[in-house]
Amino acid sequence: MHARTTEWQCETQGWVLTLFATAGFADVLGCPLCHGPLPPAEVGTLACTVCGARYPVTVGLADLVPPEPGQAETPNMRIMESGLLARVYERAWRPILTRLLTGMSHEAERTWSLDRLAPAPGATVLDLACGPGNTTRTIAAAAPAGRVLGIDFSTAMLSEALAAAPADGATVGYVRGDAHRLPLQPASLDAVNCAGAFYLFSDPPRVLAGIAAALRPDGRFTLMTSQQPRLGGATTAALMRPGGLRVYARGEMERLLDEAGFDVLDRRPAGFMLLLAARRR
Ligand SMILES: C[S@@+](CC[C@H](N)C(=O)[O-])C[C@H]1O[C@@H](n2cnc3c(N)ncnc32)[C@H](O)[C@@H]1O
Ligand SMILES: [Zn+2]
Incomplete structure (x- = not known):
């Protein structure tokens, strides 16, 4: 997900905390497996409220391709x-x-x-x-x-x-x-x-x-x-x-x-x- 991204970097440990404006699309984004809502869970994760599947958010982007053999890999x-x-x-x-x-x-x-x-x-x-x-x-x-x-x-x-x-x-x-x-x-x-x-x-x-x-x-x-x-x-x-x-x-x-x-x-x-x-x- 990317829309008005805010980042904080910890200078001693090197981690980057990124906040994403997922709220802007909270009623639109859904789990690709069951289409349930996907609110943010812990930092860097969206979690489906229906089936529990979790999706990573890395470098400013939510990856909502389910971790199973992909149909699109042509x-x-x-x-x-x-x-x-x-x-x-x-x-x-x-x-x-x-x-x-x-x-x-x-x-x-x-x-x-x-x-x-x-x-x-x-x-x-x-x-x-x-x-x-x-x-x-x-x-x-x-x-x-x-x-x-x-x-x-x-x-x-x-x-x-x-x-x-x-x-x-x-x-x-x-x-x-x-x-x-x-x-x-x-x-x-x-x-x-x-x-x-x-x-x-x-x-x-x-x-x-x-x-x-x-x-x-x-x-x-x-x-x-x-x-x-x-x-x-x-x-x-x-x-x-x-x-x-x-x-x-x-x-x-x-x-x-x-x-x-x-x-x-x-x-x-x-x-x-x-x-x-x-x-x-
Ligand atoms: C020729 S580009 C078209 C880009 C843009 N829509 C345009 O009109 O110029 C085709 C795009 O389709 C994407 N694409 C192909 N298969 C896809 C899939 N199964 N799911 C999502 N995107 C896919 C590719 O990654 C690529 O960015
Ligand atoms: Zn789900």
Whole structure:
């Protein structure tokens, strides 16, 4: 968890006592195993009030990935753990790849999603697979009296997010979590954004079910993911699969959204990508 962190260092013994403003998200953060509340226990620990699981808080970040064989540890995840990629991601990697894969600028793509996410000024919003916080901060500016939580699996990406200048307005927090086991309480969110990550997830229906559970009825959900081109779509998907990248068939993501309890409100195909806006029923 990171949001207005305060630290005291003991000069003789060298320990660092860190206080985290977890209170800002106390009604949102939940145990990834049972979704019970996670109040702070002893220093450096959050503890689930329902199942008793404990989660460490180290160097300014709560680690809410359960200590069991992780579903998310794919080759892609190891790439995302690269400090070098994390450092160049926001300034170079993301803008260049977005232009190549969508034909849109990152700015235009973000604006399309943000206009449809349309958070109320005091909304509580999740930016899932937030990377270095590039979109998290944009959402925060659009919800000046709200709260924006960024969740990502990669410590390298989260370190960049924590190092970035704080966003104006909303309270922004970051935690390490796995999209397949979301560390959230039920119906605790008004809106969710997830850009550039659904093609990395190993079990998309499971992720969508978790998002639906964490959203309040009528809550908005925007996402950008891959979509097979009209020509050679199946071949493209087959070529990407060994690298762990999923290229969704045309209409597949809309069907998965419907099955998870969402109505699709708007869609914008863009090159090899698809932008979607949905509403939780
Ligand atoms: C291409 S980046 C997208 C970052 C940002 N959302 C954006 O739009 O630029 C993909 C991110 O998804 C994260 N990610 C991949 N699998 C994940 C999982 N299972 N749970 C949480 N984050 C995950 C990676 O660590 C990485 O930061
Ligand atoms: Zn629990």
